[in-house]
Amino acid sequence: MSLRHALLGLLADRPASGYDLLKLFDTSLAHVWPATQSQLYGELNRLAEAGLVDVSAEGPRRRKEYTVTEEGLKELRAWLVAPTQQQPQRSELLLKVFFFDLATDEQARAVLAEREQRATAYHERLMELRTALEDEEGPFTSNGLIALEYGLRRAEMEWEWARWAAEQLG
Amino acid sequence: MSLRHALLGLLADRPASGYDLLKLFDTSLAHVWPATQSQLYGELNRLAEAGLVDVSAEGPRRRKEYTVTEEGLKELRAWLVAPTQQQPQRSELLLKVFFFDLATDEQARAVLAEREQRATAYHERLMELRTALEDEEGPFTSNGLIALEYGLRRAEMEWEWARWAAEQLG
DNA sequence: CTTCGACATGTCAGTGATGGAATATCCACC
DNA sequence: GGTGGATATTCCATCACTGACATGTCGAAG
Known part of the structure; x- marks a missing residue:
């Protein structure tokens, strides 16, 4: 339901076409509210209606x-200003953790190691994005950096947890 | 797509009815893979088919x-053992952060404060759940505690970030 | 002058989640 | 013997997301 507000938010900065917005989504909002082309054009028409x-x-x-x-x-x-509803958190990873008894220790460790890797890789990507953002001056830069910091902290949390979890298995 | 595996996982421990599974979801898997009654019965029939x-x-x-x-x-x-696909992270909160320029500082702070509160409240709930889990001996207890630790760390990360973000606004 | 890549929008089928309504059975209690 | 509450299943309308397909225009490079 918030795709609508994402679009409104971007348009509030400046007028744009669906195509422009799609690119904006891919760059600025990609990590916060990804959207596909078909969603976007559909929602724009509904918004106009x-x-x-x-x-x-x-x-x-x-x-x-x-x-x-x-x-x-x-x-x-x-x-x-409306209360932010937090959407239910589904996590395939944690679901697997729940059923680790059905796997060997080795397999379980592999699952955790994979996540640790992904988290560090994602962290690196975000760090690059941050240096890129710090150079240019966009309308959403400073707020974008606050959102980005969330991603960084989350990634750190994830790999720390993955390491800790692997220890627990021993 | 993983509802299917959640059900299989629970059934792997012991046979159960849809109703039993629904209760198991509400207790053990509530924070990891919430599911409604209609989803559950539907998926069970498909699973049997x-x-x-x-x-x-x-x-x-x-x-x-x-x-x-x-x-x-x-x-x-x-x-x-299949690679865990990480689902795209949509966050209404971070979306709001992106558009903080449209709100007053006070309003933005309120949004962050709300999240901080929710995170601490959620943390408390999980802590209670942990002490409850530590007493009883279930089949998923030890793995459940690992998953629960993820939730705890995430909640901590969230309120720390919310505080930090509020400082950035000043 | 043609062709290729970027620009630009629209539509559709399939899948999964949400939320609620409808239906029925069994048991305990008064 | 009747009522309410817990047990138990099914169905349905609606909505959102995905991924793919279809269509067409413009500008630049060769």
Whole structure:
């Protein structure tokens, strides 16, 4: 349900087309709220129907540029201050942990090692992203860095936990 | 897709009915892979159709008791050692952080404070669950504690981050 | 002048989760 | 003997996400 607010948020900075927004998603919001092209175009049309955005310009190649309406901004601000519902956390990894008794110790260790690796790799990617972000000056940079820090801390937590868990198995 | 494996995993410990499994989900797996009643019964029927479980007994009130088949166990073990796909992380909280410029500092702080509170409350709940688990001896206790530790660490990470983030706003 | 890559939008089938309603049985208690 | 609560299963409408397919335009490079 928040894809809608992600779009409104990006459009609040500046008008953009679906294509623009798709790229913005891939860069800025990729780690926070990934979305596919089909979702995005569909939601844009629904947003326009609901009067939260307007088509402010049409360009070549059927390009439609969207702008948030007053109503859209209102909706966005209301969402920002509404209580954040935390979505139920499903974790395939932890599910496997639950059933570790069905595997050998070696197999269990492999599962944990895989996660540790992934977490460190992800951490590195985020560190690169951070240095990249620090150079350029975008509208979402400083807030983006706060969100990014969450990812970094989470990755650290994950590999520390994975190591600890592997010890527990012994 | 892993609901299937969650069910197989629980049934691998002992045969059970849908109703039993629902209760097991609510207690043991609630924090790891929540599932609703409609999902669960549906998946059980599909599992039986696929030959991964058998109806091993029928009791009063149309109760059907399911048991994993050899094939089901095979599937479960294959899943355990297969690479764990990490599902894309959508976070409504981080999305809000991205758009903090649209809110007042006060509002942003409130969002962060709410999360900090939730994280500490969740941490407390998990601590209680841990002491409860440590007393009783279940089949999944020791692995459950490893999974639970993940939740604890994550909650700690979250409130530390929320505090840090609030400082950044100043 | 053609072709290739980037730009740009739309649609659809399949899958899985949500939430609620409908149905029925058994048991304990009054 | 009737009622309420726990046991137990099934179905359905709705919604969101995925991944793929379909369609078409423009600009630059050769």
